[in-house]
Amino acid sequence: MSFEQDVEEAAFRAGNACDAVVKKYAKGDVVDEPNITGALLGQLDARLEGMIGEIEWRSRFVRGGPGKAAEESWVGADILLNVRLNAYGRYYDKGVLIQSKRLEENNKLSKAEADRLHEQCRDMIHRTFAAYVFVYATTGIRCGGAASFYDYSDQNLYGSCPWSSYKFFTELFRCPIGDPLLREANFGKILSPDVQPRHILVVEAIGPEPRPETKSEPLPGMEP
Numbered sequence: 001m002s003f004e005q006d007v008e009e010a011a012f013r014a015g016n017a018c019d020a021v022v023k024k025y026a027k028g029d030v031v032d033e034p035n036i037t038g039a040l041l042g043q044l045d046a047r048l049e050g051m052i053g054e055i056e057w058r059s060r061f062v063r064g065g066p067g068k069a070a071e072e073s074w075v076g077a078d079i080l081l082n083v084r085l086n087a088y089g090r091y092y093d094k095g096v097l098i099q100s101k102r103l104e105e106n107n108k109l110s111k112a113e114a115d116r117l118h119e120q121c122r123d124m125i126h127r128t129f130a131a132y133v134f135v136y137a138t139t140g141i142r143c144g145g146a147a148s149f150y151d152y153s154d155q156n157l158y159g160s161c162p163w164s165s166y167k168f169f170t171e172l173f174r175c176p177i178g179d180p181l182l183r184e185a186n187f188g189k190i191l192s193p194d195v196q197p198r199h200i201l202v203v204e205a206i207g208p209e210p211r212p213e214t215k216s217e218p219l220p221g222m223e224p
Helices: 003-027 033-047 111-125 165-174 184-190
Strands: 050-052 055-062 079-087 090-102 131-137 140-145 199-206
Touching (some): 003 033, 003 050, 003 055, 003 131, 003 140, 003 165, 033 090, 033 199, 079 184, 111 131, 140 165
Parallel strands (some): 090 131
Antiparallel strands (some): 050 055, 055 199, 079 090, 131 140
């Protein structure tokens, strides 16, 4: 096996996790966005566990979000996903923020929902450029950059999210996307208490040829 093969298999499993949740949504077993998101993270937690190729994966939840995160007045991301990989001579520790919406492929957001997403995406991007939108539909989960919704309210949500879930997780695990400031050690510094994500999932992956742990200098803005 190789790095590319192992992370592609992990992305395939993450995509399967998304497909499993879509099936439950299509059958009516989960309905609202918070329930779909919870089911998705549960599936990811279960499937990104143990050996995948030559890399051992482990995931865990970190407490996040204010006490009344489900209130309509809450603004920010639904998910902070932190991935830490050390294998095949590669090391990275980075994260992404994700806002989720429920919408079928041929439908459009209401003006009020589009305006709300616009504000949520601006709020995420003011904290990190590694901000994304997940669209839950009975045909699958689509993913797109929050930057698409930064300047204007866009009711054509599905059309602005071109990636499949498999593509999103492939890029996340291979490392082209993600913010190194969004690592667990920095959560309390980069996220203010009133805008923390509802859910924080940390995924760790250790494989062959790991790099030795070193004491790195604090990232800019993260100095004690």
